[in-house]
Amino acid sequence: MTDLRSYLLRRLGFAALMLVGVSLILFVLMQLAPGGPEAVLIGGEFSAEAAAQIRARLGLDRPIAVQYVTWASAAVHGDLGRSFKTGDPVARLIADRLGPTLQLTGAALLFAVVVAVPLGVLAAVRRGTTWDTLGSAVSLFGVSFPSFWLGIMLILLFSEAVPWLPPSGLAEYGRESDVVSRVRHAILPTLTLGLIQMAAVMRFTRSSLLEALRQDYVRTARAKGLADARVVWRHALRNALIPVVTVIGLSLPTLVGGAVLTETVFAWPGLGRLAVGAVFERDYPVIMGVNLVVAAVVITANLLTDLAYTVIDPRISYQ
Amino acid sequence: MRDGALARLLGHRRGLIGAGAVAVMLAAGVLAPVAAPYSYSSQSLTQRLRPPGRAHWLGTDGFGRDVLSRVMWGSRVSLQIGFAATALSLVVGTVLGGAAGYFGRGTDQAVMRAADAFLSVPALFLVLVVVALFGASLLNTALVIALVTWAPAARVVRAECLALRARDFVQAARALGAGHARILGRHLLLNAVPVIIVQASLMLGQAILIESGLSYLGLGAQPPLPSWGNMVVEGRQFLASAWWVAAFPGLAIFVTVLGFNLFGDGLRDAFDPALRGAA
Numbered sequence: 001m002t003d004l005r006s007y008l009l010r011r012l013g014f015a016a017l018m019l020v021g022v023s024l025i026l027f028v029l030m031q032l033a034p035g036g037p038e039a040v041l042i043g044g045e046f047s048a049e050a051a052a053q054i055r056a057r058l059g060l061d062r063p064i065a066v067q068y069v070t071w072a073s074a075a076v077h078g079d080l081g082r083s084f085k086t087g088d089p090v091a092r093l094i095a096d097r098l099g100p101t102l103q104l105t106g107a108a109l110l111f112a113v114v115v116a117v118p119l120g121v122l123a124a125v126r127r128g129t130t131w132d133t134l135g136s137a138v139s140l141f142g143v144s145f146p147s148f149w150l151g152i153m154l155i156l157l158f159s160e161a162v163p164w165l166p167p168s169g170l171a172e173y174g175r176e177s178d179v180v181s182r183v184r185h186a187i188l189p190t191l192t193l194g195l196i197q198m199a200a201v202m203r204f205t206r207s208s209l210l211e212a213l214r215q216d217y218v219r220t221a222r223a224k225g226l227a228d229a230r231v232v233w234r235h236a237l238r239n240a241l242i243p244v245v246t247v248i249g250l251s252l253p254t255l256v257g258g259a260v261l262t263e264t265v266f267a268w269p270g271l272g273r274l275a276v277g278a279v280f281e282r283d284y285p286v287i288m289g290v291n292l293v294v295a296a297v298v299i300t301a302n303l304l305t306d307l308a309y310t311v312i313d314p315r316i317s318y319q
Numbered sequence: 320m321r322d323g324a325l326a327r328l329l330g331h332r333r334g335l336i337g338a339g340a341v342a343v344m345l346a347a348g349v350l351a352p353v354a355a356p357y358s359y360s361s362q363s364l365t366q367r368l369r370p371p372g373r374a375h376w377l378g379t380d381g382f383g384r385d386v387l388s389r390v391m392w393g394s395r396v397s398l399q400i401g402f403a404a405t406a407l408s409l410v411v412g413t414v415l416g417g418a419a420g421y422f423g424r425g426t427d428q429a430v431m432r433a434a435d436a437f438l439s440v441p442a443l444f445l446v447l448v449v450v451a452l453f454g455a456s457l458l459n460t461a462l463v464i465a466l467v468t469w470a471p472a473a474r475v476v477r478a479e480c481l482a483l484r485a486r487d488f489v490q491a492a493r494a495l496g497a498g499h500a501r502i503l504g505r506h507l508l509l510n511a512v513p514v515i516i517v518q519a520s521l522m523l524g525q526a527i528l529i530e531s532g533l534s535y536l537g538l539g540a541q542p543p544l545p546s547w548g549n550m551v552v553e554g555r556q557f558l559a560s561a562w563w564v565a566a567f568p569g570l571a572i573f574v575t576v577l578g579f580n581l582f583g584d585g586l587r588d589a590f591d592p593a594l595r596g597a598a
Binding site: 017018021022024025026029030032033034140141143144145146147148149152153155156160253254255256257258259260261264265272275276278279280282284287288290291294295298299302 | 432433435436437438439440441442443444445447448449450451452453454524528531532535536537538548551552554555558559562565566569572573576577580581
């Protein structure tokens, strides 16, 4: 048990370290920006005297390490600055947009797993057949499709050619609480993001199940006369799913990054669109804040995946 | 190529299809100035939104510009940025990954933890930060793609160097008094070249996807310079009446990226037949 506890502590420490790393990357980029951090933190034009005043007020004349600590500790306390454009606290802007992004990425991940795992199993069990070919085609196409174009082609098919689904938005105006309307609006964006995400999960399910099917315990299970389906689903797949959980964790950054384009294509009011809009407005505090929060979400999700891993696999060694 | 790798590549059907797709897109870009049927920027109000036909094989866009010609010119932007970004990313990834794998200990820890940090920010969000701070330009696009793709390259090279480091010929070189630079450069990295080439092909596809995504957002190549991403976004508004304006440039991206991915798979199988069909 102490083993487990020290593993958990180490894993938590690692997550914290990653978050510090991300904040360092953002801080360094801010220092390198043309006009320096005062341009990033204040925005707009200002005279030399004003710049000096601002530097003193913001503590930019202090040593750089002190500046970093000040900036980072404010962020930890939820102070991400104010938007240049609207003057609103960045933390509140982000809080408003986090929900739609989590909803979109969560649904896409669910879709990807629900479709990709059975497809991966089929491809592995029927190795070398049409199912296998189909599976590898799906996974290859998935990593080669530009997501924004896939989204637009889905709109072309399902909202223009056959007007089944709405092409954009979160819900019809004034009907935001209508569940059916919200689900209908979510279908195309979820499909777009999910289809792309499917590829990695499918590919990995296939290869790790193939590996598992070669193991001795599978031969034993077969030898004692168990039905094929039972061997695959009950014995091999359960073990094969362990690395699949890892791959889901590893592909989270891609999933969340994909939301930037998907949200833009479908006018989905999430963090991706908030960030893109902020780029055009040069609204630096918003961009910085969104990045910190998104990284924190990804790192937390990864942490949870790793913890799930220790629950699924009792043999795991806490190294 | 070594040990008949070239022969294996030539016998790899999917790899060849990939190479063919890439070759066609490359040729379209290189030959665009002489072979494109129209100029990429000449507008014609009477020829707006013509469907694909004899005069315009892929139709015309909202300004009456020939879509085929623009797709051909667009491949120049995508491929140039793809190659530049990949080269940059591989240099950084190879140097850092090689150093991490060879020196181990503190160097390894520092490089790999930095790579982990970069990998935990979703690439497109990080790209947005850089573009906001430093502006949108072709050079910045290439730099920013390298910034978000060096980490996977470093991981792959590190793993290869770690495996090679323990081999007898490396021990022998060290016993003969070879310095760090010689062992790392000549014995480790040179032997890691096949892995790096495979990685390059897969990364080219990624780089082109990121570039097209950026120009879709309006943060990459700026009009009137055609890039596949900004052509798709221009076509978005005519989706109901003129599907071809958005469809063909997107198809070009898909074919190119698919080509690089197939070619990369073919290369991997050719260099290392043991890995065939794995992963």
